[in-house]
Amino acid sequence: MSKYRFRDSDIYLPGSELPANRLGITDPELLHEIEQVLLEQAYSVFIAELQPDTRFDEAYFRSIHHRTFVSLYDWAGVYREQDMSKGGSLFCRAAYLPAESRRLFRALEQEDFLRGAGTWPGERFAERLAHYQCELIALHPFYELNGRITRLFFDLISIANGYRPIDYGASVASGAQGNAYIEASIACVQGGDQAQLSQIILAGLIREDRE
Numbered sequence: 001m002s003k004y005r006f007r008d009s010d011i012y013l014p015g016s017e018l019p020a021n022r023l024g025i026t027d028p029e030l031l032h033e034i035e036q037v038l039l040e041q042a043y044s045v046f047i048a049e050l051q052p053d054t055r056f057d058e059a060y061f062r063s064i065h066h067r068t069f070v071s072l073y074d075w076a077g078v079y080r081e082q083d084m085s086k087g088g089s090l091f092c093r094a095a096y097l098p099a100e101s102r103r104l105f106r107a108l109e110q111e112d113f114l115r116g117a118g119t120w121p122g123e124r125f126a127e128r129l130a131h132y133q134c135e136l137i138a139l140h141p142f143y144e145l146n147g148r149i150t151r152l153f154f155d156l157i158s159i160a161n162g163y164r165p166i167d168y169g170a171s172v173a174s175g176a177q178g179n180a181y182i183e184a185s186i187a188c189v190q191g192g193d194q195a196q197l198s199q200i201i202l203a204g205l206i207r208e209d210r211e
Contacts, residue, residue: 011075011143019144021072034072039148042068043165046156056113056157058105065142065149073144080143089189091140104135118161122205125161129154130198134188147185158205167204 013020018028025031046064054060066077079101083094092100108114117125136150155165168181184196 019073022074023072035069035145035148038068038072039152042152043155046152047159050156050160052160054113054156054160055109056153056160057109058101061105061136061149061153064153065145068149068152069145075143077142079141084140084143087186089186091189092138097139097141100139101141104132104139108132114157114161116161117157118163122202126202126205127194127198129157129166129201130194133201134192134194134197137185137188138192140189159208162208164206164208166201167206168200170200170204 011019013026018026018031021031023034025034042064045067062077062079069076079094079097081094084091111128114125114128117128133150133154136153137146140146142149151166151168158164158166180196180200184200187193187196
């Protein structure tokens with residue numbers, strides 16, 4: 001069974017939680033390695049493409065997912081059309097997903113995509129990053145690879161404002177070090193609570209010019 005719960009789908013190979021893929025890979029470790037290589041390549045490409053007027057809008061967000069994983073998955077960049085849950089977390093209902101995504105990115109555009117945040121106090125920047133990241137975590141717009149693409153998206157916003165990619169491991173806000181981000185994500189989905197994520201982001205914001 002998939003780690004996610006939803007009705008029968010051809011997204012996963014029968015009887016497994018492994019996504020069907022264009023390379024016919026059935027080894028989970030190999031598939032994960034390829035995903036990681038594609039993600040690392042995407043970081044290099046999208047960072048190199050950043051411009052002062054880059055629009056961090058919905059089309060750009062979807063293009064990151066598509067361009068990163070289209071060589072591997074048919075559904076790269078495509079919003080899911082089925083309801084999905086994980087553990088005790090129910091993500092945005094698929095029927096409402098397009099409208100909620102448009103609402104979220106309209107709000108981000110109204111804040112000028114957080115341009116100029118390099119001059120803000122770190123606490124304010126972290127709070128706004130956490131707000132939008134929490135919203136996207138709860139939307140869970142794609143079938144898979146949401147977390148990695150969402151973090152890449154906000155890393156690009158951070159870089160555009162003179163910061164390094166966010167170090168999500170810099171905080172040991174709760175429990176074991178590796179679980180703080182997961183716990184913060186659950187708080188976003190189940191309670192709309194961004195406080196934990198804001199603390200993690202603030203701890204991981206480092207200016208590019210800082211040695």
